[in-house]
Amino acid sequence: MSGGIAAYKAAELVRRLREAGAEVRVVMTAAATAFITPLTLQALSGQEVRCALLDPSAEAGMGHIELARWADLILIAPATADLMARLAHGLANDLLSTLVLASSATLVLAPAMNQAMWRHAATQDNLRTLLGRGVRLLGPADGQQACGDTGPGRMLEAAEIVASLFPGHHLPPGCRVLVTAGPTREPLDPVRFLGNRSSGRMGYAVAQALTARGAEVCLVSGPSALPPPQVTELVRVETAAEMYAAVMARAAHSDLFVAAAAVADYRPAAPQPGKIKKVAAEVTVRLVRNPDILAEVAALPGGPFTVGFAAETDDLETYARGKLEAKGLDMIAANQVGGAQGGFDSQDNALLVLWSNGARHFPLRPKAQLAGELADLICERYLASTTG
DSSP: OOGGGGGGGHHHHHEEEEEEEEOOOOOOOOOOTGGGGGGHHHHHSSOOOOOOOOOSSSGGGGHHHHHHHHHEEEEEEEHHHHHHHHHHHHHHSHHHHHHHHHHOSSEEEEOOOHHHHHSSHHHHHHHHHHHHHOOEOOOEEEEEETSEEEEEEEOHHHHHHHHHHHSOOOOTTEEEEEEEEEEEESSSSSSSSSSSSSOOOHHHHHHHHHTTTTTTEEEESSSSSOOOOOOOEEEEEEEEHHHHHHHHTTGGGGGGEEOOSSSOEESSSSSSSSSOOSOOOOOOOEEEEEOHHHHHHHHSSTHHHHEEEEEEEEEEHHHHHHHHHHHOOSEEEEOOOSSSSTTTOSSEEEEEEEEEEEEEEEEEEEEHHHHHHHHHHHHHHHHHHHHH
């Protein structure tokens, strides 16, 4: 643990890790002890909490080596901007940073910091360095922060972290998954576009959850302000036509296709080369249909197991089941939009998931948690389809 207000979440995290079957030893920076006491973590972990680098009571006075050899995985939660900077530069000036430098165990970071600190170029540079070394990132989440700001930087909840580390299902080695996420933007002129309210949050969370379940994930993302998840390949697109081209170039070689993107059904027939001036009292825009990416992938001979999404304002199950059957999908995840809770650009969501002879309802919960549960169901249904 490093020192941030999100340290209060560590108590529940230790408890949930032990419930998942992990043996947990806690290492705290000096700043972390200002937010939560070592005694609390010691009671929950059942192990002595370590805070000092030069500890004469540790094995031969070298506790960092003892811990480095013991750990199968090092999870730093919360991981502050300062801690990430020190790790990126290979510093070893306290027990936690020295332990990381001395260990070959998998390193996982759950960042927590103010949204401006997360977005700062220095933090992003440090993040790229760490990711390039194979460090795994969980989060951060986007939302209200203790300081009153809103944006990326919230530490994931304990249940979300544990679900990512110990997923309920695993896909076969080499399983290739293609995921679309976010909105598309259809240009009216060089300045304006037609778009929608999708943030990409649900698709990004699903991509991360399927990666945690052993998949090689290619994420095709429309414009999104969110930090992208760690995936095998990230393809950024703007328009529905670009998303169509990216998906169709990869779909035949994929085992699973999850279409979480909110793709525009129509685009302007003739985008203007220059900015449309505010002269006429009315402007008419002729729209033409975009390709139906989901239907075309589902129709591929020997194509991937296909999961669609449906965002509806009313008659959720009726419209979703109609889409499932009309497009020949294996599964569809439907959610209500336009209400007070859930849907586009929200932290939470609820889903009704349908397949040919079954259904499962997931009540309103954080999207990262929901994505893990949906990923488990997708794995379950996909594995069932490959065995019989």
